[in-house]
Amino acid sequence: MADGPEGGQALLFLTDDQLRKGIEAMFFAYRGFTADPDRILADLAYGRAHHRAIHFIGRSPGTTVNNLLSILGVTKQSLNRVLRTLIEDGLVISEVGKTDKRERNLYLTEQGRALEQRLSDAQRDRMRAAYRAAGPEAVAGFRQVLEAMMDEDLHRHYRAMKDAKV
Amino acid sequence: MADGPEGGQALLFLTDDQLRKGIEAMFFAYRGFTADPDRILADLAYGRAHHRAIHFIGRSPGTTVNNLLSILGVTKQSLNRVLRTLIEDGLVISEVGKTDKRERNLYLTEQGRALEQRLSDAQRDRMRAAYRAAGPEAVAGFRQVLEAMMDEDLHRHYRAMKDAKV
DNA sequence: AATAATACGTCAGTGTTGTTGACATTCCAA
DNA sequence: TTGGAATGTCAACAACACTGACGTATTATT
DSSP states (O other): OOOOSSSGGGGGGGSHHHHHHHHHHHHHHHHHHHHHHHHHHHHTTOOHHHHHHHHHHHHSTTEEHHHHHHHHTOOHHHHHHHHHHHHHTTSEEEEEOSSOTTSEEEEEOHHHHHHHHHHHHHHHHHHHHHHHHHOHHHHHHHHHHHHHHSOHHHHHHHHHHHSSOO | OOOOSSSSGGGGGGSHHHHHHHHHHHHHHHHHHHHHHHHHHHHTTOOHHHHHHHHHHHHSTTEEHHHHHHHHTSOHHHHHHHHHHHHHTTSEEEEEOSSOTTOEEEEEOHHHHHHHHHHHHHHHHHHHHHHHHHOHHHHHHHHHHHHHHSOHHHHHHHHHHHSSOO
């Protein structure tokens, strides 16, 4: 590569080598990101798919199956398998929609909230440590790059939830 | 950001809400991160496991199966299946180790390098767009947070490759 | 009222990727 | 040289995603 002498200075962070490092950082970091919840889930015979469902149902109580599908980006058959076990195990309840009876509104049960808490506590702990180690400015940059990396339709979902109150 | 009032100013980025946003950003961004290579791989009847193997073999030609295992964090049997198809398809060659004949040194063939290039071009394009949109300071922060999020053993691998020359 | 479209669930079949178990080969050290 | 450790391979199985097809209930359209 050897970006020319001067001139390109400001663009040094766009070299192939810098990009490769970013790609590998993303790969290794994501492993860490999921490691702690994965350990908890393994004991419960659940997988990441269950975690994701629980997370976003907890995040948007009353969400519909369709909405969840577009957030998670899986097929309804795949999601259904996960939801069925969560409902059978009493972590999630599915209510017929009020205004539109074709829809199902999904909620966490008390038990579901407990697991959600346990999982997100584990994940937050690591995230907190990373944030603390890197500092506020780094965190701002972190979020900026991630947002710029999202597909547009997912970015919409992200923005919608980002600004929602807890 | 519009950080709330005063007081905890410096620690506001460590609130649960900020951490949750980071977690969701990570989730959505990783989907974007893998989307482009995934599309290419789908046409070739390969998956992400193949991509990862090709990436790290291309990155460290002559690497052994064992080394690859510790980087990828899967069982050797799982990796072996992937390697076998790549070898059969002529993308990778496996040479008996010179000093230790138990080992296998892995290399990309010309064809393998071509696919590696195609995949990483696609992934780099998105990464480059994100970097460009976010700017150099944001990128530095991005990398800092990711590194702090890695498990220690993976961080070692990352550092080892980070500083290696192309 | 009849028809089309939407939301959800399910059954069947397939593919990738992870796992464990068993085994062959090679190296090394007692 | 013999036994154990390390390296890698083969086989069988489980988890989970996908496609495709279909059924049912409800809502929207004509």
